[in-house]
Each structure stands twice: as structure tokens, then as C-alpha cells.
Amino acid sequence: MTLERATLEDSIDRAAETVGSVWPLHSFVTANPLAGFEDRPFHRAVAEAEQLFGGRGYPRPSAFRRAWEDGRIDPDVLADELHAHGVSGDPETLLDEMAAAESEHETEPDTATERVDRVLSKWLAAFLDQGQAEWPMPGRERGFYAAWRDLAPYDDEIPGCDDTSDLPESPVEALETVLSDCPEGRWEEIFEHHLAALPGWTGFIKQRADGHAGPWQDACPISLLEYLAVRLTLADLLDAPVEPDENEHRDAEPDGDVPLPEIWLTAWEKSYRARLLDGIDESVTEPSAGDGDRPAAQLVFCIDTRSEVIRRHVEAAGPYETHGYAGFFGVPMRYEGYDSEVEIDACPPIVDPQHRIADRPEHDHGDDRETHDRWTQVASAARKHLKSLKTNVAAAFTFVEGGGSAYGAAMAARTLVPSAVADLSDAVDDRVPSPGEFCEPTVDRRGEADGDALPHGMTLEEKVSYAETAFDLMGWEEFARLVVFAGHASETANNPFDSSLDCGACAGNPGGPNARVLAAICNDDEVKSALRERGFDIPADTVFLAGEHNTTTDEIALFDGHVPESHREDLDRLREDLEDARAGAAAERAESMRGTDPDEAVRDTKRRTADWAETRPEWGLAGNASFVIGPRELTDDRDLDGRAFLHSYDWTTDPDGEALEAIMTGPLVVTQWINNQYYFATVDNAVYGSGSKVTQNPRGNVGVVQGNGGDLMTGLPLQSLMLDDDRPYHQPLRLTAVIHAPVERVNDILARNEEVATLLDNGWISLTVVNPEQDNDAFHYQGDLEWEPALATPLAH
Known part of the structure; x- marks a missing residue:
């Protein structure tokens, strides 16, 4: 590898930090879509992400109004938060102001850029297919850029490319060709802009290139360098802008200027926390x-x-x-x-x-093994034969004529009497x-x-x-x-x-x-x-x-x-x-x-x-809002409504804090990913979710798209989050962590683990410690290893 290529790849890797990794559907991993912004305060992170991806970062005013009217936001807590940030006005007026300020912030899409996205998504779906396509894209073993370069002259949607020789021979040469008129100091900004244009496909390539794809990456290698080489070449050929508009990279709000929606969100979260702590058994x-x-x-x-x-x-x-x-x-x-x-x-x-x-x-x-094997072989052969009949051009019509009635009957049963199908499946499971x-x-x-x-x-x-x-x-x-x-x-x-x-x-x-x-x-x-x-x-x-x-x-x-x-x-x-x-x-x-x-x-x-x-x-994990680390006795007489992660922990058997440190640096971080996946997919499903299942189409056994093409969707579908089109089932709150342990022990762990402390300091997680050495008094983490005693009288339900 030459130094130039290594330097280029380093620049691309830095530009890709703001795009989260995306796992294939067969092993879907919930993750914070804004993981690349966790080193920034929450309000600044969502502002920068909105500029980059176009997604909103807070619940809509209607969601705050519903929570307020339902009593999920305590009036006293809200008043304290508004006062702390110097905001005056009654809640109803503020809700009206937020609703009035709600604007689309949408710009007219560039049609040339849309063409780039459409053409590139088509080629990515073909190259990244993992066994779904009957006719796989040829030449994939040579890598994405080489395979695309060989076939691009046959794509009528790509102008000015009549022969392979019309395109640079390597991805590095392709980038140098397109960026020759751009100052090298802007390259990283350009890379970030184009990587964020299709964050789903980018995130999936990032996950593959990080070594998590196993044999598929070995057989069909792809890198972010190759992706950008193809994308920027297409942008050049389709007369789409290569450099981002300067307005897209304006500074976000300063750190101290917390927007009004975050003040409401924090009040909602603190109200939930107070109700959660109210159920803690103080005798334990x-x-x-x-x-x-x-x-x-x-x-x-x-x-x-x-x-x-x-x-x-x-x-x-x-x-x-x-x-x-x-x-x-x-x-x-x-x-x-x-x-x-x-x-x-x-x-x-x-x-x-x-x-x-x-x-x-x-x-x-x-005997059990033989019975299982016989059934598995028969079922597998039937599925394989059925698939070949459905996808084989020569056999398709005869399949419909010969097997259509039986297949139709099976479809009708699954549609009209699914309970009977479930009973049949149970009966088979009992015998096999x-x-x-x-x-x-x-x-x-x-x-x-x-x-x-x-x-x-x-x-x-x-x-x-x-x-x-x-x-x-x-x-x-x-x-x-x-x-x-x-x-x-x-x-x-x-x-x-x-x-x-x-x-x-x-x-x-x-x-x-x-x-x-x-x-x-x-x-x-x-x-x-x-x-x-x-x-x-x-x-x-x-x-x-x-x-x-x-x-x-x-x-x-x-x-x-x-x-x-x-x-x-x-x-x-x-x-x-x-x-x-x-x-x-x-x-x-x-x-x-x-x-x-x-x-x-x-x-x-x-x-x-x-x-x-x-x-x-x-509902999956919809509704998740808190993570309680402590003995079951703390909450065993309390209905937590399926909203709490519960990790067993006994502070008396962990004098050096090693067990607690393992929980805080492992499960706590992972639950934050889960919580933020649900949060962002709820507040802006079009950008951070995957839309309705009804209009989704799977692509290559790796993900789904909306309609017949476009970007790979990165998050949860609407049906996993919403009661209907207007009412969410999941309440979009950031994670509230509660730990039953001495404050000093937790503080020492945070001092040793900057990653966890950063998540707390920047507002991605709130933390309360219930201190068993002080009669289970609660202390709220304030940032920078500082703590504040909770209110003496907890809020009522």
C-alpha cells in the first residue's frame, strides 16, 4: 500500500466517524444512529446530525403536549427546568410557540444528486447481495470498483461511459481525477458529505469493512474508498455537485444554548425518574x-x-x-x-x-436425531424445489398450472386461519x-x-x-x-x-x-x-x-x-x-x-x-426508558411496565467494584445504544427508522428499502414504535440509569472509564445512585464527577 493511499484512507475513516455502522437484517443490532456524535453534548450532536442527515433530534411539539396533558411531565419539574434555563412563559404558550416554530427546513432536492443516489443504490444492491439474487453480479471477487468499472459501460443511465477505458483504472485514481480542482484541505469535508448522502449503504459497508462480515467480505470485498470512488465518478458523469453547499456545514448551536425542546425532554425524563425512584424499596x-x-x-x-x-x-x-x-x-x-x-x-x-x-x-x-434429520431433509428438499420452480423461467408457468391450487390453499390458510397454522406447527414441533x-x-x-x-x-x-x-x-x-x-x-x-x-x-x-x-x-x-x-x-x-x-x-x-x-x-x-x-x-x-x-x-x-x-x-423493547443495576429486592414488589432493563448486582459481594465496572462498561453502554435506536427511530422514522413494513422491500438478504430502491433503511419500522400514524407507543426518552452502590465506588469507576463518563457528561444517559451506605438516599450525577442529593420527598405517581 502506498503512503498516498494510506493517507487517503485515513481521511475517509475520519469522515466516516459520523455515520453509524449498520448490520444485516439476519443479525440486526440496535445501535445509536448518532454514535459518531457521542463525544458532543446531546443538543449539539442532534443539531449537527440534522445538518448532515436532515433528521430531527427531538419529539414533535404534539408529543410533548400529549405527555403534558397525560400527566407524564410533572408541572413542578417543568417549572424548575424552565427557570434554570431562564425561560419564561406558561407551558401552554410555550407549546404553542414550539408548534409555530416547527418548520420543514427542507430544501428542494437536486435532481442530479437524486440520479446519483438512484444509480449508485442499484449497483450497491447488486454487489452486496448475500445469496438472494439468482443471477449474481459478475466480477465481485475483484472488489466493488473493479466490478462496477467493467459493467458501467452497459448501464444506459450512466452517460459518457462507452468503454471501460473511459474510467480511471483504480479507485485512488478515480478520486484524484474528480477532486483535482478541489483544495485538498476540503477533501475530508467532501467525503463526509457524500458518505452521509446514503447513510444506510455507507453504514453497511463500514460494518463489512470493519471485519464483521466474515466470508461475504472475503468473497466480495468492498471499502469506503471504493464506494466514494464510484459515487464521485457518478457525480462527475451526471453533472451533480461534488462539493457540499457551504450552508450545510454552518456551526451548530453553541454548547450552552440548550433549545426549548431539550428543556421539555429533560423535564419529561426527570418526571419519569422520580416515579421510578418512588418505587425503590429503601429498606434494602x-x-x-x-x-x-x-x-x-x-x-x-x-x-x-x-x-x-x-x-x-x-x-x-x-x-x-x-x-x-x-x-x-x-x-x-x-x-x-x-x-x-x-x-x-x-x-x-x-x-x-x-x-x-x-x-x-x-x-x-x-432415535431423536434420525427423526429430526428425516423431517429436516424432507422440508429442506421441498423448500428448495419450490424456490427453483418459482424462480426458473422455464418452469414458472407449469408450476402455476400444476401446483397453483395447493400453493393457493396454503396461502389462504395462512391468511384466513393463522391460528390453525400455528396449531399445526406446534403439533409438528411436538413430534419432531x-x-x-x-x-x-x-x-x-x-x-x-x-x-x-x-x-x-x-x-x-x-x-x-x-x-x-x-x-x-x-x-x-x-x-x-x-x-x-x-x-x-x-x-x-x-x-x-x-x-x-x-x-x-x-x-x-x-x-x-x-x-x-x-x-x-x-x-x-x-x-x-x-x-x-x-x-x-x-x-x-x-x-x-x-x-x-x-x-x-x-x-x-x-x-x-x-x-x-x-x-x-x-x-x-x-x-x-x-x-x-x-x-x-x-x-x-x-x-x-x-x-x-x-x-x-x-x-x-x-x-x-x-x-x-x-x-x-x-412490541420488542418499545417503551424502554431505564436501567436498574442492583438486587431484585429493590423493585420486586413494583410493576415497572416492561420499561426497565434489570441487571442483578449486590454491592456487598463486590468490595473492589470490579463487577460493577464490568456492568457499567458493557451492558450499560449497550442499553444506551438500544435506547437511542428506539428514541431516534421514534422522533424521525423517515431518517433514523425504516418506515412502514407495508411498503418495505428486502434487498439482497442485507436490509430493506422503501419502495423499489434507494438507501438501505437503518432503523426500526413504524409498527415497532407507533400505535397508529399519529400516536407513538414508545415514549422517546433518553436512558435513565439507577445503580444501587456507594457513590464513591461509582465515581471511581467513572474516573477510570472516560467513555462512560463522556456519555453521562454529554447527556446521552442520566445516572442516579441509590447509596446503601446512606440509608438508600439518592444522588443525581451532575457531570464532571459531581453529584447532587435528590429531593427529600419523591414525586407522587
Whole structure:
């Protein structure tokens, strides 16, 4: 690589920092679309992002008015915020002023630039296709620019390009040709402008080029350098402006000038925080003391907000204890399912996988394996044959004549009686064993890794470390006879965004495999022995098992193949109680799902899994607003309405703060991503979301576009956020974090971790510490490692 190219790529990388990475749909990862602006105060970040992307950064005045009229914004809190910023006027007048000041700020689009976007999007969709196209774009193995350069002369939409020789030979030469008349000092600004023009495709290329795409990037390499070379060449050929308008890069509002919408937003958030703190059990200062009663079972759920609902109903169903832990269960792995042709990274995007784990069948379950294989082979052959008939030009008409009636009947059933389809699917599932019933994850180390390849399995010391970390972070000192690690997954039909409903901590994949790995680790006799030596008093009768919470139906499946007969009675009772919990949770969630009778909630949630016309199978994490880090006793008598992430933590078992530091630098950062994905997709879905599912079209197994082309959409669809066209279900609030720990401990962690402190100082997260060393008095973080005591009397509901 020449120095010139390296310098150019460095400039492009800096220009791309403001565009967030975009993951493919099959592993959709919720992330802050303004992640590149987190080093700036929130109000300045949204102002700069509006100039760059054209998206609004605050809820509309109508949303503030609705929150005000519904009582979600406390009048006293709002008055204090307005006074603190020197704003006078009554709320109604201010709301009217905001509504009057609301303007479109839209400029007439440049038609030449629109043509560039349209043509470029077409070529990107063809090149980045991941197996959907029957006729893939030729020459992709040579890279994006080379493949495009070979085929561009055949595109009638590109003028002045009759032969390959009309185009520069390399992407570096292409950029130099187009930018030859531009001062080199402006290049980075030009790059940022063009990268932001199609932030969806740019973000996806950025994610691929960062090394997260595996074999697709190896087979069809693409870089931001090549992308810009093609884009700027097209701009030159189509007479579109290369340099941005100077007005697009005017200075944003100064840091101290907080706009009126942010004042209202902060008042709304503080009102929510006051209600949240009002439900904190102030008597819980030393949770590790416990009440001395051994629970019938302990269930560890993901910190996901949907787990808050099912946890309440599990606790109400029997003498059970529930805990919260990041849903990949602390095991950073690359996972290969039994009958899967691909491997997936089952860990958060900020964590690199460290082990390769595969499902392998056990010898004593041979019959189950044979039954599963027979059914899978038949179903796979049928799908493959059906696809070939539908896409083969020669066979299409005969397929309609010969199989149209049967295919039409199946379509009619899915449309008219989806509940019957769901029942049929359940019946098949009951008769056909799942891989989890006859396979075990290969957790033991097998040989040494070759070169940079991930090792298969893990060593004894690594297994002990993962178990120890889990128990440390949750503050465990006692164990029930049954301990269940429950991952979670969703179930839905005809939903391009199905992975957005799976486990975000598992990179948009189901969490069951991770739960099974941790259960296998903890059941290892050598691991148990080592843990006892490290102070974990695990009784001889404790059995660990895995489960998976279906967040669409609230059913919890248990993988209990290794549970001994001595525990069968416990297991049967747990199954019965989990069914009761499922019914209660489904009935509660039915109240938020239009057209659902709470008495028929279980039945209706099953229907939603099979109805291919269902645009809203579940709400996902809509409504999320807070992250509570502390013992379950703090909130176990409180209905948090499925709006809180809950991570177990016991400050008395973590004297040096290492466990809390791991939570604050890991799960807290990830929940901020999730929260801001929902926030921005709600306040401006056209820019930061993906519009209505009804008009979406999938592209290349990587994403969706609106209509028949254009930019790759980057966020959640309207149906995941809105009750209807005008009323959001998700309340767009920034994340409120509450930590049960001494203030000094939290302050020390912030002093050591600039990234987390920056998120707090710049207003992306608000933080309150409930200090157990001071009778659980609350202290609000003010920035720059300064704290302020909360009001002595919390606000009423």
C-alpha cells in the first residue's frame, strides 16, 4: 500500500466517524444512529446530525403536549427546568410557540444528486447481495470498483461511459481525477458529505469493512474508498455537485444554548425518574443477607425489558427467585447449530468472540436425531424445489398450472386461519425433536487453533472463569436445587426485522445456545469443584439447566435432558408454574396489543407467530426508558411496565467494584445504544427508522428499502414504535440509569472509564445512585464527577 493511499484512507475513516455502522437484517443490532456524535453534548450532536442527515433530534411539539396533558411531565419539574434555563412563559404558550416554530427546513432536492443516489443504490444492491439474487453480479471477487468499472459501460443511465477505458483504472485514481480542482484541505469535508448522502449503504459497508462480515467480505470485498470512488465518478458523469453547499456545514448551536425542546425532554425524563425512584424499596441495604429460605428454583433472564414482565409473573407463580444478566451469559462465542450451514457471533458487537462452539449429537439420543434429520431433509428438499420452480423461467408457468391450487390453499390458510397454522406447527414441533433435545454444545477444548482461527471449545480455567464472572456480577451466595439460565428468542412469520426481536446481546440471534453453554459449564464437576475452592458454596443437589423465553408467546422452553430423576418432581412443578406465568404475562401484554382479548392472550400470541400479515407480532423493547443495576429486592414488589432493563448486582459481594465496572462498561453502554435506536427511530422514522413494513422491500438478504430502491433503511419500522400514524407507543426518552452502590465506588469507576463518563457528561444517559451506605438516599450525577442529593420527598405517581 502506498503512503498516498494510506493517507487517503485515513481521511475517509475520519469522515466516516459520523455515520453509524449498520448490520444485516439476519443479525440486526440496535445501535445509536448518532454514535459518531457521542463525544458532543446531546443538543449539539442532534443539531449537527440534522445538518448532515436532515433528521430531527427531538419529539414533535404534539408529543410533548400529549405527555403534558397525560400527566407524564410533572408541572413542578417543568417549572424548575424552565427557570434554570431562564425561560419564561406558561407551558401552554410555550407549546404553542414550539408548534409555530416547527418548520420543514427542507430544501428542494437536486435532481442530479437524486440520479446519483438512484444509480449508485442499484449497483450497491447488486454487489452486496448475500445469496438472494439468482443471477449474481459478475466480477465481485475483484472488489466493488473493479466490478462496477467493467459493467458501467452497459448501464444506459450512466452517460459518457462507452468503454471501460473511459474510467480511471483504480479507485485512488478515480478520486484524484474528480477532486483535482478541489483544495485538498476540503477533501475530508467532501467525503463526509457524500458518505452521509446514503447513510444506510455507507453504514453497511463500514460494518463489512470493519471485519464483521466474515466470508461475504472475503468473497466480495468492498471499502469506503471504493464506494466514494464510484459515487464521485457518478457525480462527475451526471453533472451533480461534488462539493457540499457551504450552508450545510454552518456551526451548530453553541454548547450552552440548550433549545426549548431539550428543556421539555429533560423535564419529561426527570418526571419519569422520580416515579421510578418512588418505587425503590429503601429498606434494602444489604441484600446478600437474604431471608434464609432456599428458593425452589432460580431463573436467570436477560436484562431485556421484556424479561421484567415475565419475571414478575414467575415470582408470583411460586417460591422462585429471578435474576438479570446480559443475555449472552458472558460467553463470547462463535456458534454453529447442528443443522446450520453458517456460524454466527453470539455475543455483543463490542465483544470479539473467543471460542468456536458447535452442537454435536449425543450417542444415546440416536432415535431423536434420525427423526429430526428425516423431517429436516424432507422440508429442506421441498423448500428448495419450490424456490427453483418459482424462480426458473422455464418452469414458472407449469408450476402455476400444476401446483397453483395447493400453493393457493396454503396461502389462504395462512391468511384466513393463522391460528390453525400455528396449531399445526406446534403439533409438528411436538413430534419432531429439536437439536436441543439430542445435541450438546462442545464446550471442552479440542486441539489447538490454527493461526488466527478461534479455538474449538475452552479450557477448564476458561470455563471456571465464565461461571465465576456470572456469579460475581449477580452477587450470588446461595444456589437452589434448580438453576435455569433462560435466553430469549422471538417467533414470527414474514418479518424482515425478526432478528431485532431476538437477543441484542447475542448480536440479534436467539440466546438459547449461550444459555446451554453456560449450563453445561456449570454442570461440569471439575468446574463446580474449582468454584467451591473460590468461595462459591454450590450444594451437591444443585442442577443447572438452560431454557429459552419466547418473547412473542411468553412460553419458556426448558432443555432438561440431563436433569436427574431426583429432580423430576421439582422440574414438573416448575413447568406448571411457568405455564401460569406465561398466561399472566401474555394477558398483561395483551392490553397493549390492539384487538387482543386478555382472556385469549395465549391463543392470540400463538396466532401472531404464524400470521404472515401480522405487522406487529410483539412490541420488542418499545417503551424502554431505564436501567436498574442492583438486587431484585429493590423493585420486586413494583410493576415497572416492561420499561426497565434489570441487571442483578449486590454491592456487598463486590468490595473492589470490579463487577460493577464490568456492568457499567458493557451492558450499560449497550442499553444506551438500544435506547437511542428506539428514541431516534421514534422522533424521525423517515431518517433514523425504516418506515412502514407495508411498503418495505428486502434487498439482497442485507436490509430493506422503501419502495423499489434507494438507501438501505437503518432503523426500526413504524409498527415497532407507533400505535397508529399519529400516536407513538414508545415514549422517546433518553436512558435513565439507577445503580444501587456507594457513590464513591461509582465515581471511581467513572474516573477510570472516560467513555462512560463522556456519555453521562454529554447527556446521552442520566445516572442516579441509590447509596446503601446512606440509608438508600439518592444522588443525581451532575457531570464532571459531581453529584447532587435528590429531593427529600419523591414525586407522587
